[in-house]
Amino acid sequence: MDDSFKQRVYDTVAKIPKGKVATYGQVAALAGNPKAARAVGMLMSRNTNPQKVPCHRVVGAGGALVGYAFDGILAKREKLAAEGVKFAGPRVALPLSHWKPR
Numbered sequence: 001m002d003d004s005f006k007q008r009v010y011d012t013v014a015k016i017p018k019g020k021v022a023t024y025g026q027v028a029a030l031a032g033n034p035k036a037a038r039a040v041g042m043l044m045s046r047n048t049n050p051q052k053v054p055c056h057r058v059v060g061a062g063g064a065l066v067g068y069a070f071d072g073i074l075a076k077r078e079k080l081a082a083e084g085v086k087f088a089g090p091r092v093a094l095p096l097s098h099w100k101p102r
């Protein structure tokens with residue numbers, strides 16, 4: 001994976017506002033490679049600066065909470081809920097909380 005894609009992924013995730021989420025596939029597409037959702041997941045797992053790159057705001061397809069390098073999925077859910085993200089059972093309610101960049 002090239003460093004420019006990595007930087008575009010981190011720049012994209014840094015733009016996700018509090019109270020909103022993006023999917024791994026959405027981040028991959030916005031960073032220029034719509035088939036690289038798994039690569040986005042790998043980059044999120046290696047994120048060393050969650051204050052600058054809020055990786056907890058990236059979720060799986062359909063709003064699934066998958067992976068979180070900083071204290072697990074329950075911590076991810078708590079952080080998202082504290083920011084105002086809405087849930088439908090165990091998943092993020094994407095119709096209410098999905099980020100739609102302009």
